[in-house]
Amino acid sequence: MVENSPSPLPERAIYGFVLFLSSQFGLFLYLVWAFVPEAWLHSVGLTYWPQKYWALALPVYLLVGLTFCVILLFGINMINTAPLCSVDNITDSYAKGQRIDCGQNGSPPRLKDVSISEINHMFYLSQEDFK
Amino acid sequence: MAVNQYTDVNGKPITFDSESHKDFCREFTISNAKLSLRTILIYTCIVWLLAYAVFFITENTVVLSSAIIVTLVSMVIGIHFVKVDRETLLIIRSLGVQVSSSFASGRECTTFIEMSKIKDIVINEAVYMHRVIYYLCILVKNPSDPEMISSVVPLFQSSKPRLNCLEQVYKACQEVLLQN
Numbered sequence: 001m002v003e004n005s006p007s008p009l010p011e012r013a014i015y016g017f018v019l020f021l022s023s024q025f026g027l028f029l030y031l032v033w034a035f036v037p038e039a040w041l042h043s044v045g046l047t048y049w050p051q052k053y054w055a056l057a058l059p060v061y062l063l064v065g066l067t068f069c070v071i072l073l074f075g076i077n078m079i080n081t082a083p084l085c086s087v088d089n090i091t092d093s094y095a096k097g098q099r100i101d102c103g104q105n106g107s108p109p110r111l112k113d114v115s116i117s118e119i120n121h122m123f124y125l126s127q128e129d130f131k
Numbered sequence: 132m133a134v135n136q137y138t139d140v141n142g143k144p145i146t147f148d149s150e151s152h153k154d155f156c157r158e159f160t161i162s163n164a165k166l167s168l169r170t171i172l173i174y175t176c177i178v179w180l181l182a183y184a185v186f187f188i189t190e191n192t193v194v195l196s197s198a199i200i201v202t203l204v205s206m207v208i209g210i211h212f213v214k215v216d217r218e219t220l221l222i223i224r225s226l227g228v229q230v231s232s233s234f235a236s237g238r239e240c241t242t243f244i245e246m247s248k249i250k251d252i253v254i255n256e257a258v259y260m261h262r263v264i265y266y267l268c269i270l271v272k273n274p275s276d277p278e279m280i281s282s283v284v285p286l287f288q289s290s291k292p293r294l295n296c297l298e299q300v301y302k303a304c305q306e307v308l309l310q311n
Contacts, residue, residue, distance in 0.1 A: 089257040
């Protein structure tokens, strides 16, 4: 059984350092590809690069995609919210199927949903008793 | 409470009237604030100034006439279909519940739900846009299956009163329903 804890471990330090090195290398490679003219790269012998157009296009695509995803997430949440006229605001299939158990003497009763009529009686009709 | 100072969920003032015709018959009316002349004038001026600015840039008179037509048509449609003047709930024991909403143009839209179909009238809380509001709703059942809620009819949808107003309507409705 492996214990899961967020404490520092030697393996995690190595992973972190590898990630750091590779991300620095990736940035350096991206800058070289974007700025160094094609002729120089061909003269060294590195000929198989993607088009330089993508050095500008990819960041723009990423940022537009990110903005779109934020708005899309908000929209999906609003679509998935049940409208006020839906039965899902009152009950659902799990509540309809629950068993009503009288319970044995002394044991706590079975956990179940309280129907909305009872809750309304409790909240709004019995206030006169308390006043 | 000497004055009926009720507001809707957005803070705008509404009027609440409750009449008890008989022991078994109650009527509740919630009225929205009337369309004020000032807001109409302000919106019309803004739209027409924008249209004039576009005309100034493009030198095309279609912009002006289309702005006028669009403003007039949208005002007529808004008054007839969108702007609700007041909403009424009439509950009669052993007969049923009548819900009617009257629009600013005078059009009235009425629904009647008979008593055998009504399971209960409750105040429920639900997520609406970015917040949770209280709303009054009628739980509708099939007369053949008394335990299943077949649909939910929310009441006072355009005026959306707050809990203090809803509690009064709820208590009065429960008095009528529980005598049944």
